[in-house]
Amino acid sequence: MFRLAAAPYRCLVSLAFILASGPAFCQTVAPAVAPPSAAPATASTESALRVFDPSLVDKAVDPCENFYRFSCNGWFKRNPLPADQAVYGRFTELFELNRLHLKQILEQETAPATTRSGNEQKIGDEYASCMDTATVNKLGIAPLKPELDRIAALRTPGDLPALLAHLHAIGVNAFFGLGSSQDYADSSSMISFYGAGGLGLPERDYYTRTDAKSVEQRQQYVAHVRKIFVLAGEPDAQAAKDADTVLAIETRLAKASLTITEQRDPQNLNHPTDVIAFSKELTHFSLADYVAAAHAPAAGKANDMEPKFFAEFNALLADTPVDRIRTYLRWHLLHAFAGTSLPESFDQETWNFYAHTLNGAEKQQERWKRCTSRVDQELGEALGQVYVARYFPPAEKQRTLEMTLAIEQAMDKDIDALDWMSATTKIQAKEKLHAVMNKIGYPDKWRDYSKLEIVRGDALGNQVRAHEFEVARDLAKIGKPVDKGEWQMTPPTVNAYYDPQMNNVNFPAGYLQPPFFSGKEDDAANYGDMGSTIGHELTHGFDDQGRQFDKDGNLKNWWTKEDEQKFTERADCMVKQYDAIEAVPGVHLNGKLTLGENLADLGGLWLAWLAWLDKAEAAHVDMMAATDGYTPDQRFWIAYAQQWCTQTRPEQLRTQAQGDPHAPDEYRTNTVLQDLPEFAKSFSCKKTAAMVNPKPCRVW
Numbered sequence: 001m002f003r004l005a006a007a008p009y010r011c012l013v014s015l016a017f018i019l020a021s022g023p024a025f026c027q028t029v030a031p032a033v034a035p036p037s038a039a040p041a042t043a044s045t046e047s048a049l050r051v052f053d054p055s056l057v058d059k060a061v062d063p064c065e066n067f068y069r070f071s072c073n074g075w076f077k078r079n080p081l082p083a084d085q086a087v088y089g090r091f092t093e094l095f096e097l098n099r100l101h102l103k104q105i106l107e108q109e110t111a112p113a114t115t116r117s118g119n120e121q122k123i124g125d126e127y128a129s130c131m132d133t134a135t136v137n138k139l140g141i142a143p144l145k146p147e148l149d150r151i152a153a154l155r156t157p158g159d160l161p162a163l164l165a166h167l168h169a170i171g172v173n174a175f176f177g178l179g180s181s182q183d184y185a186d187s188s189s190m191i192s193f194y195g196a197g198g199l200g201l202p203e204r205d206y207y208t209r210t211d212a213k214s215v216e217q218r219q220q221y222v223a224h225v226r227k228i229f230v231l232a233g234e235p236d237a238q239a240a241k242d243a244d245t246v247l248a249i250e251t252r253l254a255k256a257s258l259t260i261t262e263q264r265d266p267q268n269l270n271h272p273t274d275v276i277a278f279s280k281e282l283t284h285f286s287l288a289d290y291v292a293a294a295h296a297p298a299a300g301k302a303n304d305m306e307p308k309f310f311a312e313f314n315a316l317l318a319d320t321p322v323d324r325i326r327t328y329l330r331w332h333l334l335h336a337f338a339g340t341s342l343p344e345s346f347d348q349e350t351w352n353f354y355a356h357t358l359n360g361a362e363k364q365q366e367r368w369k370r371c372t373s374r375v376d377q378e379l380g381e382a383l384g385q386v387y388v389a390r391y392f393p394p395a396e397k398q399r400t401l402e403m404t405l406a407i408e409q410a411m412d413k414d415i416d417a418l419d420w421m422s423a424t425t426k427i428q429a430k431e432k433l434h435a436v437m438n439k440i441g442y443p444d445k446w447r448d449y450s451k452l453e454i455v456r457g458d459a460l461g462n463q464v465r466a467h468e469f470e471v472a473r474d475l476a477k478i479g480k481p482v483d484k485g486e487w488q489m490t491p492p493t494v495n496a497y498y499d500p501q502m503n504n505v506n507f508p509a510g511y512l513q514p515p516f517f518s519g520k521e522d523d524a525a526n527y528g529d530m531g532s533t534i535g536h537e538l539t540h541g542f543d544d545q546g547r548q549f550d551k552d553g554n555l556k557n558w559w560t561k562e563d564e565q566k567f568t569e570r571a572d573c574m575v576k577q578y579d580a581i582e583a584v585p586g587v588h589l590n591g592k593l594t595l596g597e598n599l600a601d602l603g604g605l606w607l608a609w610l611a612w613l614d615k616a617e618a619a620h621v622d623m624m625a626a627t628d629g630y631t632p633d634q635r636f637w638i639a640y641a642q643q644w645c646t647q648t649r650p651e652q653l654r655t656q657a658q659g660d661p662h663a664p665d666e667y668r669t670n671t672v673l674q675d676l677p678e679f680a681k682s683f684s685c686k687k688t689a690a691m692v693n694p695k696p697c698r699v700w
């Protein structure tokens with residue numbers, strides 16, 4: 001599903017291994033295309049996953065020279081990257097284990113029983129419909145015919161608004177997006193957000209880069225669009241012409257869109273207006289007709305997130321013949337459904353471009369995995385409710401909460417100790433910290449899916465209705481009180497996030513287990529691993545983006561001028577540090593794009609370290625006593641590093657270096673630790689060692 005760039009929440013990892021189709025977002029809403037990769041034949045079992053695992057350590061590597069290799073070589077040897085993977089790491093290991101658990105639930109609910117509850121019927125029948133390739137193949141493109149007919153019926157620009165509202169409702173990413181979001185100026189108010197969209201390549205720079213590899217990728221994209229048109233029944237010569245039209249329109253939209261780095265600054269996305277004033281800007285598009293068809297507010301406050309984009313959209317409508325608009329819409333319609341809802345030929349071709357060509361995966365993921373993910377994306381809180389009851393003991397929630405409170409306390413003390421921040425700003429920072437809401441495991445109130453109809457044997461219709469349900473749910477929030485209990489991730493998700501407009505941290509149940517956290521391990525391991533994640537999310541509230549929001553989630557500056565300058569100087573140290581890293585030949589990391597995540601990694605690990613030291617002192621832990629050959633502090637650092645053991649294909653690494661706000665995992669380990677003298681002390685590293693930055697960066 002198309003997602004507005006409005007939601008500025010920051011997560012622990014991008015789900016690039018699930019969604020190879022778009023920019024590296026962290027949400028789990030339905031991908032428009034097939035996921036890129038499959039797990040090895042057998043997923044890891046729970047018992048095999050450990051938070052601190054001495055058997056993964058490679059003693060032949062000097063920890064002061066390459067701590068990532070030292071901590072992870074054993075894992076690399078045990079987990080060679082399978083032919084069907086673009087990226088495989090500890091997060092994928094747990095993701096695959098969770099997916100096996102979800103499969104067991106779904107297979108049970110697939111057997112029609114008279115006793116199934118409403119939710120059980122929906123998740124079971126949606127899974128069965130997705131798995132039923134015989135029916136999907138037999139139906140061919142027929143279920144999409146009514147939608148194709150609607151587009152073919154577009155005759156004049158005046159018909160476009162109602163058609164576009166319908167396409168947006170069913171999940172087609174054409175031109176722009178409308179959604180609800182908290183007003184940047186007043187976080188207690190839900191308003192209309194209009195955002196840029198309409199691209200088939202992952203993000204705007206894919207259309208503008210001029211290097212040989214990018215030019216080749218664009219040619220491959222055009223070839224892909226052409227093949228999809230041919231599969232939909234067009235003669236090849238026409239399909240070739242139409243694919244060129246798609247690229248031309250998308251390039252125009254891309255050039256008027258903000259870069260993903262520009263989108264990081266919420267000020268760039270904040271252009272308050274109201275629906276009526278906004279409609280006057282769009283002289284060639286009746287916004288009144290659009291909102292009427294979308295059942296969205298016809299008046300009231302709105303945010304035109306990218307005015308330059310909407311000006312270009314308006315200009316494009318003025319000078320583009322309607323037949324070209326139809327071609328563009330037809331492509332986005334086919335693209336939106338070319339996963340598990342259309343015959344395998346579409347599915348295969350879509351996988352081929354997005355997962356294989358762009359990210360290097362060599363084999364398509366098995367169907368059951370993709371169908372399980374699909375149900376998680378469409379009916380996440382119905383499936384999640386069963387998942388939580390079976391796999392998330394209440395004690396885990398309590399343990400996570402205790403650790404979160406300990407890390408928050410460490411941050412409170414650390415703010416006091418900062419030598420660069422004034423007392424005035426410190427008061428504000430602490431107020432914001434104390435206002436953070438901790439959400440753990442799953443929502444207190446589950447989503448009500450009773451109005452969503454899921455019909456067995458109708459995979460495409462189910463996808464349409466699931467999108468309509470979600471879009472209606474989202475738009476209905478405009479003008480209503482903010483629901484602070486809502487989650488952006490489903491309970492089985494292996495991830496975590498901070499939401500600056502809510503000022504809350506969120507840890508889904510799916511993440512709160514080995515290899516990231518275990519009641520069987522000691523504090524050194526758990527604080528090094530999950531503790532650093534809690535610190536990471538908390539630090540997002542104070543990174544280059546999060547620090548611009550106040551304790552109530554309003555985009556409002558609470559910094560003195562001098563403190564702001566000192567923050568920027570310190571952050572610039574990290575921008576330069578990551579800019580200097582060449583991830584693949586010719587492609588450097590983007591220090592500005594990754595700044596928020598890098599700040600969160602370094603600050604988060606530091607907070608976990610402080611919290612753990614306090615805990616160890618209170619528990620009289622013997623700091624010299626070795627377990628498995630390592631002292632408690634050494635195990636803290638190894639547990640931190642081992643969460644990032646990951647195998648990545650060069651194609652995927654390139655995609656990640658260009659567009660993911662997270663640095664590749666090797667740097668999330670080594671570069672972060674190079675900035676912490678406490679790490680070097682634990683391993684008695686010499687000042688000249690590779691793992692020691694002589695001029696360490698430090699903000700939080």
Ligand SMILES: [Zn+2]
Pocket residue numbers: 010011012013536540597600
């Ligand atoms: Zn993050």
